Amino acid sequence: MGIVLKTDRGCTLAQIKGDLDHHSAKFLRSEIDRELTAKRPSRLVIDFSGVTFMDSSGIGLIMGRYKLMQDIGGDVIVASPPSYIKKVIRLAGIDRLARISDSLKSVLPKDFGSTFSEYAGEGEKADETVKAADK
Structure with a gap:
């Protein structure tokens, strides 16, 4: 499980890779929340195109980020979910x-x-955070 976070033009993009389950959800929540709290974007886009498995923890991840974005006056968009994940979300x-x-x-x-x-700087992209969860 990994995540790439990019913030630009008032929008934070969270690109999730791998399995989204109860083992990885805590890590993903903390990384996304840290970015949102620091940058305070008006939009959060969660890219699900790289998610290979999702359990109910994924629903909790979206709901919690929705609440946080509402608190800072923004919205959440779920982008490119595989068909089975889209069905579960609906x-x-x-x-x-x-x-x-x-x-x-x-x-x-x-x-x-x-x-x-x-x-x-030292070879890293500006305003881009790449993290991987240790399992």
């Missing part, structure tokens, strides 16, 4: 809280990421 009623989009590009601000330099 059955749980999460689509009433967070918009679901099949296209990641369509929900990001125009030129999102264009402010990231290829080499900022």
Whole structure:
């Protein structure tokens, strides 16, 4: 399980990779919450295209981030979920809280990421955090 976080133009993109279960959810919650608290974006886009498995912890992850984004005046979009995850999200009623989009590009601000330099500082991209959970 890993996550890439990027914040640009008032939007935070959380790209999740691997299994989203009770083992990884705590790590993902803390990383996303840290980014949202520090950057206070108006939109959180959670990219599910790299998620290979999701249990009910994924529903909790979305619901908790929805509440946090509501507290800071923003919204949540679930982007590119595999069909079985989209079905679970809809059955749980999460689509009433967070918009679901099949296209990641369509929900990001125009030129999102264009402010990231290829080499900022010690070879890391500006405002991009890549983390992996230890299992």
